[in-house]
Amino acid sequence: MPFEENLLNISLLDLESPDEEFESCTFTQCDFSEAELSKLKFIDCEFIECNLSNATLGNTALQNVSFIGCKLLGVHFEHANPFGIQLSFSESLLDHSSFYQMKLPGVKFNSCRLHFVDFTEALLKNATFQMCGLTGAIFYQTNLAKADFRTSESYSMNPEENIIKGASFSQSGIPGLLEKYGLNIE
Numbered sequence: 001m002p003f004e005e006n007l008l009n010i011s012l013l014d015l016e017s018p019d020e021e022f023e024s025c026t027f028t029q030c031d032f033s034e035a036e037l038s039k040l041k042f043i044d045c046e047f048i049e050c051n052l053s054n055a056t057l058g059n060t061a062l063q064n065v066s067f068i069g070c071k072l073l074g075v076h077f078e079h080a081n082p083f084g085i086q087l088s089f090s091e092s093l094l095d096h097s098s099f100y101q102m103k104l105p106g107v108k109f110n111s112c113r114l115h116f117v118d119f120t121e122a123l124l125k126n127a128t129f130q131m132c133g134l135t136g137a138i139f140y141q142t143n144l145a146k147a148d149f150r151t152s153e154s155y156s157m158n159p160e161e162n163i164i165k166g167a168s169f170s171q172s173g174i175p176g177l178l179e180k181y182g183l184n185i186e
Contacts, residue, residue, distance in 0.1 A: 011035070013037075061085075067092050078102050099124075129155075149173055 006026045021041040030050045038058030046066045053073040062077075063084040070092040077087070080099040085102070090110040098118040105125045109132050116136040127147040134155035139162050146166040149155060156176040157164070169177065 062087060066090070072097055076100075 006028065009029045010027075011031045011147045015111070017142055020026035022045055023041075023043045024045070025042070026046045026048065027050050028048045029046070032055050033051045033053045035052070035055045037052075037055050037060050037115060039060065042065050042112075043061065043063045045064075046068060047070050049069040050067075051071045052067075052075060053071050055072075055075055057075065057077060057080040059147045060080045061083070062080050064086045064156070065162045066088045068090045069091075072089075072092055073096055075094070075097045078098055082103065085104070087104060088108045088110075089112050090108075092113065093113045094109075094117055095113060095115040096117070097114075099122045100118050100123045104121040104127065106125060106127065107124060108130070110130045111132065112130075113133045114116045114137050115133060116138075117134070118138045119142045120138055120140045121142065124147055125143055127144065129147065129149050129152040132152040137142045137155060138154070139157035142157075143163045144157075144167050145163050146168075147164070148168045148175075150168045150170045153173065154176070155173060157182075158180050159177055160180075164177075
């Protein structure tokens with residue numbers, strides 16, 4: 001039987017069983033930092049102002065899960081169960097996290113800090129990066145077709161090593177696309 005409730009200021013230790021399914025739950029100000037979340041199921045859930053830094057997501061189901069104002073440092077999302085995975089992030093810190101080889105078409109990052117995040121070989125078609133900081137983010141063999149970077153900053157990617165057809169960039173972001181050529185753009 002899945003949990004269906006609002007959970008405020010809890011840690012994983014407060015839950016009755018570590019093998020639970022959470023459906024339509026809202027987690028607010030919860031501390032799951034360094035928690036073992038493997039094999040848990042989160043369906044139609046929201047995490048608001050939670051800390052999930054360095055949490056382990058081995059085969060964790062994340063179906064229609066939103067993270068709002070969360071701290072998600074060093075999270076390896078690629079270890080989650082890929083079946084039905086659907087994520088969105090708003091006003092969250094994701095530094096040093098990884099989306100390696102993930103299929104996340106249409107994923108939304110809104111006002112997030114994504115410093116040194118690994119997007120290598122990810123499928124991010126139609127992704128939205130709205131007002132995000134992408135310093136040191138790794139884009140290699142990444143499918144970014146029709147992705148929107150117009151309001152983001154500090155990204156750098158090699159157009160020859162990524163699929164960017166139809167992607168949107170601002171004029172101020174052009175240097176991040178030409179960095180490999182060593183040009184001086186003023």
